[in-house]
Amino acid sequence: MIGRLTGMLAEKSPPLVLIDVNGVGYEVDVPMSTFYNLPALGERVTLLTHLVVREDAHLLYGFLTAAERSTFRELVKISGIGPRTALSVLSGLSVAELAATVSRQEGGRLQKVPGIGKKTAERLLLELKGKLAPELGSPAAQVVSDAQADIVQALIALGYNEKDAAAALKKLPADVGVSEGIKLALKALA
Known part of the structure; x- marks a missing residue:
């Protein structure tokens, strides 16, 4: 992979x-x-x-961000949504906008995305409900350095999901090294 x-x-x-x-x-x-x-x-x-x-x-x-990739992965898990459609959704709506759209159950907003009809929009709203946290779209959840990306990848390799890894990353100092960051993140997640 x-x-x-x-x-x-x-x-x-x-x-x-x-x-x-x-x-x-x-x-x-x-x-x-x-x-x-x-x-x-x-x-x-x-x-x-x-x-x-x-x-x-x-x-x-x-x-560019872990939140975008995580949202893409949630989208392609849905029956009938392939990678091209998932890219189209992420091109039409930011992660934060998608999370807000799902939480407010606004099917009309999803239908404005090319390739998304009424039935697909309804399925997206149903399948994504509770899976997209609004905080995923915040800048704090974005990976801003190679060290932070390495820390997130290490946590995922250890079995944590991307949401937990991003939450642990928020609690770390911005200039933390990879090995120290992994240790601190594991303590935060324990």
Whole structure:
């Protein structure tokens, strides 16, 4: 599983980006919310990724924040919602807006997203109810450094879910190192 890519941003062609990681170019599909916040071509970028393995392809989807990736993963768990539709939802609504839409049960708002009809919107509202916390969209839940991304990945590898890992990350000092951050996060989660 490819969980994160760090490298030079070589190409940008919505929704596809090409990241050069030490001479290997990875094609990554990203939601527009991530695309608009990418640095300029030739600059260094880190994306959290989700790998989809199909019979005919291996597809990478990238996100700037753990909240976006977590929401994407919740969306693709829903029957009838594939990665393309999940990207469309995240391109049309931020994580915070989606969480608010689900908590208020606003199907009409979801229907404004291309590819989402009335029945799909109703299924999304039903399936996502209680799974998206409004705080996931807050800046505090966003991974802002490589060290924080490593801490979150370590916690997930140890069996914690992304929501718990993000909550533990909020309690850590911003400049904490990876090993010390993991220790502190484990204490916070215990």
